[in-house]
Amino acid sequence: MIRDTETLNALLDVVRRYVRDRLVPLEAKVAEDDAIPDEVISEMREMGLFGLTIPEEYGGLGLTMEEEILVAMELGRTSPAFRSLIGTNNGIGSAGIVFDGTEAQKQKYLPKYASGELIGSFCLTEPDVGSDSAAVKTSAIRDGDSYILNGTKRFITNAPRAGTFTVMARTNPDIKGAKGVSAFIVEAGSEGLSLGPNDKKMGQAGSYTSDVVFENVRVPAENLIGGVEGKGFYTAMKVLDRGRLHISSVSVGIAERLIDDALRFSIEREQFGKPICEHQLIQAMLSDSKAEAYAGKAMVLDAARKRDEGQMTSTEAACCKLFCTEMVGRVADKAVQIHGGAGYISEYAVERFYRDVRLFRLYEGTTQIQQIVIARNMVKELNA
Numbered sequence: 219m220i221r222d223t224e225t226l227n228a229l230l231d232v233v234r235r236y237v238r239d240r241l242v243p244l245e246a247k248v249a250e251d252d253a254i255p256d257e258v259i260s261e262m263r264e265m266g267l268f269g270l271t272i273p274e275e276y277g278g279l280g281l282t283m284e285e286e287i288l289v290a291m292e293l294g295r296t297s298p299a300f301r302s303l304i305g306t307n308n309g310i311g312s313a314g315i316v317f318d319g320t321e322a323q324k325q326k327y328l329p330k331y332a333s334g335e336l337i338g339s340f341c342l343t344e345p346d347v348g349s350d351s352a353a354v355k356t357s358a359i360r361d362g363d364s365y366i367l368n369g370t371k372r373f374i375t376n377a378p379r380a381g382t383f384t385v386m387a388r389t390n391p392d393i394k395g396a397k398g399v400s401a402f403i404v405e406a407g408s409e410g411l412s413l414g415p416n417d418k419k420m421g422q423a424g425s426y427t428s429d430v431v432f433e434n435v436r437v438p439a440e441n442l443i444g445g446v447e448g449k450g451f452y453t454a455m456k457v458l459d460r461g462r463l464h465i466s467s468v469s470v471g472i473a474e475r476l477i478d479d480a481l482r483f484s485i486e487r488e489q490f491g492k493p494i495c496e497h498q499l500i501q502a503m504l505s506d507s508k509a510e511a512y513a514g515k516a517m518v519l520d521a522a523r524k525r526d527e528g529q530m531t532s533t534e535a536a537c538c539k540l541f542c543t544e545m546v547g548r549v550a551d552k553a554v555q556i557h558g559g560a561g562y563i564s565e566y567a568v569e570r571f572y573r574d575v576r577l578f579r580l581y582e583g584t585t586q587i588q589q590i591v592i593a594r595n596m597v598k599e600l601n602a
Contacts, residue, residue, distance in 0.1 A: 220282070220284055220285060221282060221285070226285055226288070229279075229289065230288060230289065230292060232265070233267075233289055233292045233293065234292050234295075236261075236265070237292055237293060237295050237296045237300075238295075240258070240261070241258070241296040241297070241300050242295075242296050244258065244297075245296060245297045245567060245570070248297055248299055248300075248423065248424040249297070249423045249424065249564075249570055250423075251424075252423045252424055253424055254299060254300065254303055254424050258300070259303065259334075262300075262303065262304055262334065263333065263334035266278075266279055266332075267304045267308075267334075268304050268307045268308070268331065268332060268333065268334035269307070269308070269331065269332025269333065269334075270286060270289060270304070270308045271286055271308040271309070271312070271313075271316075272307075272308070272312060272316070272328050272329075272331055272332040273316065273328070276324060276325070276328035276329050276332060277328070277329040277332035277333060278328070278331075278332035282522075282526045283460070283463060283522040283523075283525045283526050284519065284522040284523055284526055286308070286464065286467075286522075287463065287464070287467040287518055287519060287522045288467075290464055290467040290468050290471065291467050291468070291470050291471035291474070291515070292471060293468065293471060294467065294468040294469065294470065294471020294472045294473075294474070294475065295471050295472070295474060295475040296475070297422075297424065297570070297574070298422050298425065298468065298472070298574050298575075298577075299422055299423065299424030299425040300424075301468055302375060302376070302422065302424075302425035303376070303379075303425065304334075305375070305376075305464070306337065306338050306339055306340060306375055306376045306380075307331045307332075307334065307336075307337060307338050308464075309457070309460065309461045309464050310338075310340035310375075310384070310457050310458070310461050310582070311331070311337065311338025311339050311340050311376065311380070311382070311384060312327075312328065312331045312338045313456070313457040313460055313461070314340070314384045314401055314443055314453045314454070314456075314457050315327055315328060315384070315403065315443060316328065317453060317456050317457065318401070318443055318444040318449065318453045318456070319403075319443050319444060320440075320443075320444060320445050322440065323403060323440075323441070323443065327382060327403065330381070335381075336381035336382055337376050337379045337380045337381050337382075338376075338380065338381070338382050338383075338384065339374055339375065339376045339377050339379075339380035339382065339383045339384070339430075340374070340375070340383075340384045340457065341356075341371035341374050341377075341383045341384060341385040341386065341404075341430055342354070342371070342386045342454055343371060343372050343373050343374070344356060344369065344370060344371055344372055345370055345372050349583070349584060349586070349587050351386075351451070351454065352395050352396040352399065352451055353394075353395075354386050354387065354388050354399050354451075355369055355388065356368065356369025356370070356371065356385065356386070356387040356388065356432060357369060357387060357388050357389075357391065358385075358387035358388065358389045358400060358402060358437070359389075360389070360439070361436070363438065363439050364436045364437060364438055364439055365387075365389070365402065365436075365437045365439060365442070366434055366435070366436055366437075367385065367387055367402065367404065367410075367432040367434075367435040367436075367437055368432055368433060368434060368435075369387065369431075369432050370429055370430070370431050370432070371383075371385070371429065371430040371431075371432075372429050373417065373427050373581070374427055374428060374429070374430050375425065375426075375427050375581075376425075376426060376427075377413055377426065377427060377428045377429075377430050378413060378416055378426040378428055379426060380406055381405065381406050382403055382404065382405055382406065383403075383404045383405075383406070383411075383430060384401060384402070384403060384404075384443070384457075385401070385402045385403075385404050385430075385432070386399050386400075386401055386450045386451065386454055387399070387400060387401075387402060387432075387450070388400075389447045389448065389450075390447065390448065393448070396451035396452070397448050397451070398448065399448070399450040399451040399454075400442060400443075400446075400447045400448060400449065400450040401442070401443040401444070401449065401450035401453045401454065402437050402441050402442055402443065402450075403437075403441040403443060404432075404435060404437050404441065408435050408436070408437070409435065409436065410432060410433040410434045410435040410436070411430070411431070411432055411433075411435050412430075412431045412433070413428050413429065413430055413431070414428045414429030414430075414431065415428060416428050419577075420573050420576060420577070421570065421573030421574040421575075421576060421577065422573075422574050422577055423570075455532075458582055458583060459531065459532050459535045460525075460535075461582045462535040462536065462538060462539035462582055462583060462588075463518060463521055463522055463525070463531075463535050463538055463539075465539060465542075465543065465578055465581075465582055466514065466517070466518045466521075466535075466538035466539050466541075466542035466543065467518050467522075467542075468578070469514065469542040469543050469545065469546040469575070469578050470511060470514045470515045470518060470542055470546070472546050472550075472571060472574075472575055473507065473510070473511040473514065473542075473545060473546045473549040473550075474511055475567075475571070476507070476546075476549050476550055476553040476568060476571055477504065477507050477508055477511060477549065477553070479553060479566075479567060479568055480503075480504065480507070480552070480553040480556040480557065480568070481495070481504060483556060483557055483560075483566075484500055484504065484556055487558075494556070500556055503552040503555060503556055504552075504556070506552065507548075507549045507552050507553070510545045510548065510549060511545065511549060513541070513545070514538070514541055514542040514545050514546075517534075517537065517538050517541060517542065518538050518542065520534070521534035521535060521537070521538050532591065532595060533591070533592055533595040533596070533599075536583070536588040536591040536592045536595075537588070537592060539582065539583060539585075539588050540585055540588035540589060540592070542578075543575075543578035543579045543585065544579060544585060546575045546578060547575055547576065547578075547579060550568065550571055550572045550575050551572070553568040553571070553572070554568050554569065554572050
């Protein structure tokens with residue numbers, strides 16, 4: 219739901235120009251250095267990009283879902299590392315507190331996320347726990363006015379930069395499923411908290427993930443999100459529902475960037491005496507990519523509007539995540555094919571994006587998990 223079209227268009231124009239004029243020229247450097255320049259991080263803070271979704275009363279812009287989707291599509295037109303830097307503050311790293319935190323928790327942490335003073339991170343996945351997220355093994359045992367956390371979290375986005383971690387841990391070992399899991403805010407630097415080395419990934423250079431290890435980490439009871447045990451898994455699912463729409467919109471933005479790069483290359487590249495864009499098989503790949511990206515955009519905008527209207531959109535979010543992340547993989551493959559041998563060379567951005575987008579089909583619920591979510595919801599709705 220767009221609240222003020224003029225204001226939103228001004229924001230989109232600022233983000234669009236920043237992506238085009240500032241971030242795109244830095245893509246190769248970020249990939250080579252595996253780092254985002256400090257000055258860019260400072261610029262993003264000054265622009266308010268860390269607080270896009272934080273409610274206005276806590277210092278953010280408070281974007282609606284539809285507004286967030288449109289901004290994310292613009293951010294998708296450059297290296298995913300830039301979006302990843304601010305993504306956890308606008309999504310999984312803060313959403314648990316936004317949705318279910320106490321007022322004291324919101325007052326303490328949300329303004330710092332909004333300003334970029336703190337980077338938030340989300341700790342759910344474990345070495346033996348991925349898609350079966352209700353099977354969390356990290357423990358949180360009550361000890362007076364604190365909890366003692368033990369366990370290891372894996373593949374945690376922005377962990378090396380994080381100032382806080384939203385941690386899913388089992389507070390009741392007698393309950394094996396979702397109802398035994400609670401959510402905690404754990405501050406970086408807590409005694410007993412350590413990080414593994416940065417993961418060496420297939421793509422997305424410049425964005426960091428690592429293990430987060432908890433060894434008798436004492437966390438104040440006031441940092442139990444919402445102040446109620448046994449609600450952490452449900453908080454996590456709400457966080458992921460919103461995050462799936464965000465990742466879907468980023469996928470659409472990247473697909474649009476890849477199509478633009480492939481189209482420009484096909485106009486400039488000549489074979490058999492004419493630009494390759496005039497060859498029908500090249501046209502087929504371009505047109506299929508365009509149609510798929512358009513379908514993904516329509517899906518995400520529809521789901522975002524329904525969410526803003528207060529409708530339940532778990533099924534729609536899963537549909538978007540499934541389609542859009544698979545779609546951008548197909549578009550990336552076609553973009554490489556259109557570039558021919560040049561598409562396999564790192565001089566061209568499509569080679570990097572081809573590797574970068576593979577992750578989207580894995581995190582925040584694999585494609586197969588989305589299929590399960592959709593099917594289960596279909597059965598529930600029929601039997602309701």
